Amino acid sequence: MASWREALARTRRGLAARLRGLFTGGGRLEGAVREELEEALLAADVPLALIGAWLDELATAPAPAQAWRSQLRARLLAALPPRPFDWQAGSRPRVILVVGVNGAGKTTSCAKLARCAQRAGLKPLLCAADTFRAAGDEQLRLWAERLDCPVVSGVTGGGAAAVAYGALAAAQARQADCLLIDTAGRMHTREPLMQELSKVRRALAKQLPRAPDETWIVLDATNGRNALSQAVHFHSLTPLTGVVVAKLDGSAKAGFVFDIQAQLGVPVLWAGLGEGPDDLEAFNPEAFVDALLGPEGEAT
Secondary structure, eight states, X not given: OOOHHHHTHHHHHHHHHHHHHHHXXXXXXXXXXXXXXXXXXXXTTOOXXXXXXXXXXXXXXXXXXXXXXXXXXXXXXHTSOOOOOOTTSSOSSEEEEEEOOTTSSHHHHHHHHHHHHHHTTOOEEEEXXXXXXXXXXXXXXXXXXXXXXXXXXXXXXXXXXXXXXXXHHHHHHTTOSXXXXXXXXXXXTOHHHHHHHHHHHHHHHHHSTTOOSEEEEEEXXXXXXXXXXXXXXXXXXXXXXXXXXXXXXXXXXXXXXXXXXXXXOOOEEEEEOSSSTTOEEEOOHHHHHHHHHOSTTOOO
8 A cells, every 4th residue: 555655656756855954944934935835835736825925924024944844734734624524424325426527536546445445344336437449348347347336337438327227226226335336537628528418417317306416526636737627627517426536656746735614625535645445645734734745854
């Protein structure tokens, strides 16, 4: 299982080395010193609006430069209110719709979420509702075999809403604890494809009025803040309840995570730290921030 420190190594290497001299060099947070800290945070894709507010506070703080790190850590954590997801809560089956753009890591994340449910003692059912891409169906089936988790799929080119409807009926019949629906990847700018998500939601509600219970978007961390603009558009058309940040281990731009709550008002629930089935973890703000900054006195 990958660690937070390992997963965030690329972002930390670009950030911690530049911060080290600032945190130990003394002086006030102004002029060139402030610019250097701002550039370091921007390079990690921390949003400019948040950086400005944080640095304004640090600049007026009476503490010496050696305390900047702890103060910055506190401000970073304040932007990431913890919202743990409880697999045991809610009615059964808990219906989770998973959305996102092409290539974000949706199918792999669905499989890893099923593994998380299994680790929580639940019986998950996977639904391959990506009817546009035969490879997506096959990929989810391979993961399902690996996890010993049942999967429901449809015919390539068929209606995603019908597949989701049938999968929910199967989840009820089999007394599954949760249903994870992998939808087709779609560009957020393609309105017809986006509208199809509404059809899927209506089909689920016909079967079970409260469904879907959750709608989670998978964001590719390697895209940084570009991924966030996708989420904003999805959220305007299909209300999101959570975010899965995939591929953190391949990103040097993990700082965009700090803007998710501000832009969407939706919590980051899960983080992909590696490629293995157990490398999707509940999002841990303290572990995330500490892995970004690195231990005191360490540059990498």
